[in-house]
Amino acid sequence: MTVSILIFLPVLAALAVLFFKNETAKHAALFFSVVELAIAGVFLANFKPDASTQFIIDTPWIPQFSIYFDAGIDGISMVMVLLTTLLVPLIILTTYKHQYKNANAFYALILFMQAGMLVVFTALDGFLFYVGWEAALIPIYFICSLWGGENRVRITIKFFIYTFAGSLFMLLGIIFLYIQSPNSNYDLHDLYAAVQSQYITNRQGVVFWAFFLAFAIKMPLFPFHTWQPDTYTEAPSAGTMMLSGIMLKMGVYGCIRWLIPITPMAMVTYQHMVIILAVIGIVYASVIAFTQTDGKRLVAYSSIAHVGLIAAGIFAWNAQGLQGSMVQMLSHGINVVGMFFIWDIISSRLGTRDITKLGGIAKVAPKFAIAFLIIVLGTVALPLTNGFVGEFLLLNSVYQYNIWFAVIAGLTIIFGAVYMLRMYKNVMQGQTNELTATFADVHGSEKIVLCIICVLIISLGIYPQFILHISSAAVENLLHTVKIPGKF
Template identity: 30%
Template sequence: MNDFPWLTVLVAIPLVGAAVVPFLPRTSPALAKQVGVAVSLVTLAVAVAVALQFDVDGGMQLEEDHSWIEAFGVHYALGVDGLGLLLILLTAVLVPVVLVGAWHDGDAHPSSFVAWTLALEGLSLAVFAATDVFLFYVVFEATLIPAYFLIGGFGRAGRSAAALKFLMFQLAGGLVLLGSVIGLYVVSADAGTPSYLLSDLAELDISTDAGRWLFAGFFIAFAVKAPLFPLHTWLADTTENATPGTSILLVCVLDKIGTFGMLRFCLGLFPEASQWATPLVVTLALISIVYGALLAIGQDDVLRLIGLTSLSHFGFITLGIFVFSSQGGSGSILYMVNHGLGTAALFLVAGYLIRRRGTTLISEMGGIEKATPLLAGLFLVAGLATLSLPGLSPFISEFLVIIAAFDYHWFVGAVAVTGIVLAAIYVLWTYQRIMTGPDTRPEALPEDMAPGARRDLGLREVLAVAPLMVGLVLFGFYPAPLLDVSNPAIDSLLEHVGVSDDPPTVADGGDHGTEEGGH
């Protein structure tokens, strides 16, 4: 047995980096960014080391458990299963991509931008590894601190209001969650010994009414974080006013905590209540899919548009979770990873585009395709990933979710499919408006407002987005590594919930279905 605290080290590296960066000499503005990239790459290396030790059929692994607040049964407990591992790897990949790709996002205060980015990474990794509910709640809420300062400190003129709106929504969800966390203490104490360990709580016999109330607290908090209709209204304001790099961290990492929590806590702790709430949750997921796509079609701000596409995508993820099937569950886990890759690429390339054109408005761009073919090509690939084109990794996850939706009910599947059609509209129309047609923008801009408006991508920009593109293509044609990790995790969870896939229906073959000829 390996007693080395791999997960603690994984969490500690970016947090220590966040504490050190503000004290670096200010003589070189690039020093903080270089140190931040180095710290994030070391974190990625440790995450890879964790993955190499992981046994896909081994359940929760690399566990650490130390008593923290004994009187309340609180432990410092970490562990990783297939679900947590994939999101840990996604986080560890995206942070260096952001620091390299969004190199100029924090130019005004580079030390602060890097420090808050690393702090958000460390706390997010702790969220995905926590196996004690109280510890999870603490780091869940702590992620709001760096997120708030990244939104409010960097970005456009409306960033302060957007940061405040983000914080109010998240704190409201957190307060509701706190009520359920306290309720779990009461339930576990009544059962004998108070404990917040997931392994202990999962064995409790929680009454139906108590389980449903506690489930509601967890689900509301996660629906705010995910986001899910109608608790999504902070999302578009945030992505519109934050920097593209910050939006990647929020939408592709932080928001995954919501759907991660639905799997880990809602289904893991309240299986009966999760099934009881399924009709409502499925309805909200379908509304999110269609409503988010329709809103995206009507947007003129490219960053706001990308943010609203995620409302639709998180609807798919939530739908996959709550149809209770192996296809839906595996599809939802894959969707979290693939959405992170595709949407991060889209935000990153949109950031390159905005820096060249001096505007976020689609109506004021136009005609950049011939001048910057590499930028246009990468934007198109990222957009096609967003609409789940076959051959790119999001297609696999969306296909699995839609199969599961049709198995659940034909009408649910039919509504979900409209999300694919609407996605094709907002992606292709956006590409057409931005990239094709006459070059309308550079002549109208002062040279200092859009320097390099006709310049294609540089080496640093290409290197930053390249890992995302490789992942989109590789996992589009060969998703087995992701499925090998996600399938055991979802099978174990469904077994705990007490549901199983329906057996295939075999038509009566008459004399052909003999024991000798059949299986």
């Protein structure tokens, strides 16, 4: 059993879904995504939580250029595989109350995008990593530009230019590393070994920036974030969930797996600057979130703040930071999908996301109010919710690097609690008005999705050891393999 099953099933599923129409395409996409989740469960059941890479496929692809289809799963990749395969069926289920023109194409693009992201999270070959990176971008471009909001074309073009430009820099970095690799190939471990080359050592700064630009744009990290709020707002809800729940984690994962291990000396040089950018992003996005009246846009800025904390924890480069990033990437994915689904329900029922026009919904929709509150509490990192453990470890990591950075980064929890709870109060509490008095409570697929999300928020908050156990050995191995000057 190799990881190729996980990668190619969504591709075959996407092709199959194209032959179905309307409701049938929707059901088929959900079926295939659940099968993919079940297969991921089989991989998890057979996974040994040690430092090894498992379920490897390593076969020649373009052998004359030393390009191999080389992919596998270790503890770090396993968490990302779980994130991707768990969220895609949930995201498809959130669309069950919507009707899409050319639904077969819409769902096929979601499945194809899933395949691209799984390639990114499992690739052990630099060229394959780049192919997966670009393959995931193409479907989301069409999802946003064809099914997005009123300003979708202009905003999607901006998003595409930003991300594609960053990708080109990364491609140049990969080619440079290939030329300098001891065996002239794209193998991840050979690229790690290339770090020992004096030629590479003297040019690590160039390679660092080539990769960093691509990853910082994808996350996004301040000041490369300007495409994100508009894209999240204009994209269809399923597209926003794919972007925020899974796709932005490609940039975070890229820093852990590729950027820092390949350029350890440059990381030390620019470490302080990157953490400063991350901390600025936390405060900036939180302050901007205070001023938002569009619920979806508020969540978009909240996401920037949370990702800023993840980036700061990673670049502090210690076990707490990397373990915290694993937990938080999974938790953030669950919470942000839940939050965007909440606003999708409100928007589809009331035709608005304007917080100032809402109020009193809890009086007429108590089940919806409870689910909304649980998701908000997970987002603001209340103890015993999934958001708490990751943020605690990340702040601990930043504290070990610099106490004052940790103090400022900790503002994400305080600010987040203020604007999220204020949002909840304005939307759910108080008296109903003419708009909200007839708000219908959740039912059917909406109830199923919200129940699953709430169970995950509480269960991961009570027992995060499940995720920590999966990634622990791989994280420790990475820390000892990558020799950061002054640390080891």
